[in-house]
Amino acid sequence: MAMVQRQQRKPAAKPRLTAQDWADAALTAIGEGGLAAVAVEPLAVRLGTTKGSFYWHFANRDALIEAALNRWAELHTEEMISEVEAEPDPRRRVRLLFGEAIASATSGSLEVSLLATAAHPHVADALRRVTERRVAYVAELFAGLGFPEPEARRRGLLAYTVYLGHAQLGHAVPSALPVADEFDAYLDEALDVLMMR
Amino acid sequence: MAMVQRQQRKPAAKPRLTAQDWADAALTAIGEGGLAAVAVEPLAVRLGTTKGSFYWHFANRDALIEAALNRWAELHTEEMISEVEAEPDPRRRVRLLFGEAIASATSGSLEVSLLATAAHPHVADALRRVTERRVAYVAELFAGLGFPEPEARRRGLLAYTVYLGHAQLGHAVPSALPVADEFDAYLDEALDVLMMR
DNA sequence: GAACCTCCATACGCTGGCGTATGGTCGACC
DNA sequence: GGTCGACCATACGCCAGCGTATGGAGGTTC
Numbered sequence: 001m002a003m004v005q006r007q008q009r010k011p012a013a014k015p016r017l018t019a020q021d022w023a024d025a026a027l028t029a030i031g032e033g034g035l036a037a038v039a040v041e042p043l044a045v046r047l048g049t050t051k052g053s054f055y056w057h058f059a060n061r062d063a064l065i066e067a068a069l070n071r072w073a074e075l076h077t078e079e080m081i082s083e084v085e086a087e088p089d090p091r092r093r094v095r096l097l098f099g100e101a102i103a104s105a106t107s108g109s110l111e112v113s114l115l116a117t118a119a120h121p122h123v124a125d126a127l128r129r130v131t132e133r134r135v136a137y138v139a140e141l142f143a144g145l146g147f148p149e150p151e152a153r154r155r156g157l158l159a160y161t162v163y164l165g166h167a168q169l170g171h172a173v174p175s176a177l178p179v180a181d182e183f184d185a186y187l188d189e190a191l192d193v194l195m196m197r
Numbered sequence: 198m199a200m201v202q203r204q205q206r207k208p209a210a211k212p213r214l215t216a217q218d219w220a221d222a223a224l225t226a227i228g229e230g231g232l233a234a235v236a237v238e239p240l241a242v243r244l245g246t247t248k249g250s251f252y253w254h255f256a257n258r259d260a261l262i263e264a265a266l267n268r269w270a271e272l273h274t275e276e277m278i279s280e281v282e283a284e285p286d287p288r289r290r291v292r293l294l295f296g297e298a299i300a301s302a303t304s305g306s307l308e309v310s311l312l313a314t315a316a317h318p319h320v321a322d323a324l325r326r327v328t329e330r331r332v333a334y335v336a337e338l339f340a341g342l343g344f345p346e347p348e349a350r351r352r353g354l355l356a357y358t359v360y361l362g363h364a365q366l367g368h369a370v371p372s373a374l375p376v377a378d379e380f381d382a383y384l385d386e387a388l389d390v391l392m393m394r
Numbered sequence: 395g396a397a398c399c400t401c402c403a404t405a406c407g408c409t410g411g412c413g414t415a416t417g418g419t420c421g422a423c424c
Numbered sequence: 425g426g427t428c429g430a431c432c433a434t435a436c437g438c439c440a441g442c443g444t445a446t447g448g449a450g451g452t453t454c
Contacts, residue, residue: 034314173324176354178354
């Protein structure tokens with residue numbers, strides 16, 4: 001018989017965590033309870049381990065936060081952009097991007113939580129990188145719609161503020177948003193307005 | 198000689214705080230450091246007093262938060278609405294409202310901090326009240342511009358998300374916004390788009 | 395099979411903030 | 425000018441979470 005890579009005789013046989021595991025858990029915690037929820041001991045409990053593990057992989061809490069944010073900045077934007085790029089029609093592309101982005105923001109509150117803690121240096125840095133990338137991309141989409149350069153950028157920015165504000169509202173006062181049935185129509189109209197010449 | 202109301206012989210002669218003083222200090226603290234910054238002992242230091250004073254006026258920290266939020270909900274919306282109502286031209290009224298609102302949001306970060314903590318029950322309640330009132334008012338303005346009822350509400354909501362998103366950006370990534378010179382032009386264009394038929 | 399290295403467990407001290415208890419001060423009033 | 429009540433100071437116990445120290449448990453290597 002071939003040798004087994006990881007022990008699988010005993011079912012609960014010491015998972016052996018990595019720094020990534022901790023970073024992911026931290027991201028989850030941010031989504032649930034904000035940056036303040038990134039607390040070593042509670043996380044250790046959720047991961048079924050102890051602080052001993054954590055302080056092996058990281059110097060301190062701050063290093064964990066930094067790692068988690070870097071991971072977030074890498075993943076969550078490029079992923080969606082490349083997904084949207086598949087759609088050839090530029091108008092539909094905008095619509096697709098916003099549909100996806102808003103849906104994503106509605107399901108989890110990670111982004112909102114991060115915006116909440118923009119005072120923290122590492123968060124500020126991650127937000128800056130991500131925001132600039134996104135606004136630039138949306139501006140690019142608007143340029144593809146035929147808007148001349150400076151206006152494309154302004155419209156892109158406007159559209160991004162709509163997204164942000166929407167995410168905020170969905171999180172803080174969901175009752176203020178149109179109900180699910182009307183939502184698609186609302187979004188259509190909103191984007192029509194934004195893309196109007 | 199007339200009698201003096203408050204002692205003013207000694208310069209630093211025991212101010213004697215009220216519950217209002219504590220609530221205002223709490224609001225200031227929220228603006229600076231979020232809800233987490235509402236901490237009794239640090240606030241006591243800033244007010245030049247001790248916890249003894251606080252626990253005389255309030256049952257606990259939560260009661261302070263509630264009082265502060267109620268005060269905020271009362272003041273910050275109606276004040277601006279009645280200020281804007283002075284302007285007769287409806288189009289200019291919208292423009293004035295947004296100019297003021299954005300300026301106000303840019304200077305302080307109280308609103309953003311509150312949105313950040315929407316999970317807290319008292320905050321959620323205050324936000325709901327304030328948001329519904331505001332969206333309703335903006336919708337009213339759009340109705341005044343000639344939009345039929347359901348669309349006026351949708352446009353009002355859209356405009357409010359723009360405001361919110363803008364406030365967020367101004368707080369988290371100010372570098373993404375147009376610089377001061379171009380800002381008025383940007384706002385003009387944005388509102389033109391929002392009010393376009 | 396012994397040394398070794400990686401990873402984790404446990405115990406400890408420390409800090410900041412909450413809430414309580416109890417006594418002190420100062421003006422108002424009689 | 426003593427009493428009373430409103431307001432505040434101080435001291436205390438408590439808890440959560442950070443970071444450190446130190447001692448294993450297991451796999452790896454020779």
